Amino acid sequence: MGVQLQMKQGxxxxxxxxxxxxxxxxxxxxxxxxxxxxxxxxxxxxDFSGVQFMDSSGVGLIMGRxxxxxxxxxxxxxxxxxxxxxxxxxxxxxxxxxxxxSGKEGKx
Amino acid sequence: xxxxxxxxMKVSFPSASANESFARAAVAAFAAQLDPTVDELSDxxxxxxxxxxxCIVHAYxxxxxxxxxxxxxxxxxxxxxxxxxxxxxxxxxxKAMEPLFTTGGxxxxxxxxxxxxxxxxxxxxxxxxxxxxxVTMEKRLSGRxxxxx
Ligand SMILES: Nc1ncnc2c1ncn2[C@@H]1O[C@H](COP(=O)(O)OP(=O)(O)OP(=O)(O)O)[C@@H](O)[C@H]1O
Ligand SMILES: [Mg+2]
Numbered sequence: 001m002g003v004q005l006q007m008k009q010g011x012x013x014x015x016x017x018x019x020x021x022x023x024x025x026x027x028x029x030x031x032x033x034x035x036x037x038x039x040x041x042x043x044x045x046x047d048f049s050g051v052q053f054m055d056s057s058g059v060g061l062i063m064g065r066x067x068x069x070x071x072x073x074x075x076x077x078x079x080x081x082x083x084x085x086x087x088x089x090x091x092x093x094x095x096x097x098x099x100x101x102s103g104k105e106g107k108x
Numbered sequence: 109x110x111x112x113x114x115x116x117m118k119v120s121f122p123s124a125s126a127n128e129s130f131a132r133a134a135v136a137a138f139a140a141q142l143d144p145t146v147d148e149l150s151d152x153x154x155x156x157x158x159x160x161x162x163c164i165v166h167a168y169x170x171x172x173x174x175x176x177x178x179x180x181x182x183x184x185x186x187x188x189x190x191x192x193x194x195x196x197x198x199x200x201x202x203k204a205m206e207p208l209f210t211t212g213g214x215x216x217x218x219x220x221x222x223x224x225x226x227x228x229x230x231x232x233x234x235x236x237x238x239x240x241x242x243v244t245m246e247k248r249l250s251g252r253x254x255x256x257x
Pocket of ligand 2: 056158162219
């Protein structure tokens with residue numbers, strides 16, 4: 001599990017990878033937040049194409065970043081969401097907060 | 109009389125967060141003998157992750173304690189999973205199970221029980237403040253015939 005960060009024209013892209021649970025969420029959060037605070041982007045894209053598993057700790061991760069970005073009117077986009085994570089994302093009502101773009105199954 | 113399980117496994121481990129993925133993998137490996145679908149397995153793994161994480165984050169908030177995970181297989185392809193801790197317990201279980209309720213602060217969504225409830229077929233929570241909590245959940249697996257992966 002890990003994250004690769006990339007800044008491009010006011011957009012910060014966080015390429016997530018592996019299994020997102022409580023154990024790994026903290027390190028992800030710290031890395032993303034450090035970059036967000038440094039760059040204050042207009043858009044934070046969380047790219048889920050490499051994510052194989054996620055539980056409610058991942059939902060907390062998305063919601064927490066949404067709150068942080070809202071401080072300066074920035075937005076969060078959840079991109080390339082694998083079909084198997086749809087159920088959790090719907091249950092959590094993530095679409096009411098962020099743009100969610102569905103992806104294909106199993107890249108990673 | 110209760111019907112006895114066809115097969116059973118039990119593991120216990122300390123409430124270290126590295127054991128969240130171990131618990132998911134252990135249940136998935138045991139459930140493999142029922143040949144569950146990819147979706148069923150994904151539901152079970154997620155529910156187990158929620159229950160075990162709750163022991164680590166809430167039951168043993170400032171300490172390390174023992175978590176016991178028991179998985180039983182019953183007639184009719186029923187998978188029954190029990191996650192037990194001897195941690196702080198829950199004062200008001202009904203309230204704790206309401207979606208979005210959390211005592212975990214900013215980074216928790218308050219969705220763990222809602223996930224267990226919707227991803228499994230049955231969920232039962234018993235708790236004694238100061239003594240611990242037991243979460244029992246059941247998944248009825250579909251027959252393998254007539255469905256794709
Ligand atoms: N094993 C447990 N021991 C003690 N308290 C618990 C236990 N499990 C749950 N709780 C209590 O129930 C509340 C709700 O749990 P739930 O899993 O639904 O949400 P959460 O853990 O707070 O957030 P999330 O699961 O979305 O990260 C917790 O905030 C906690 O107060
Ligand atoms: Mg929880």
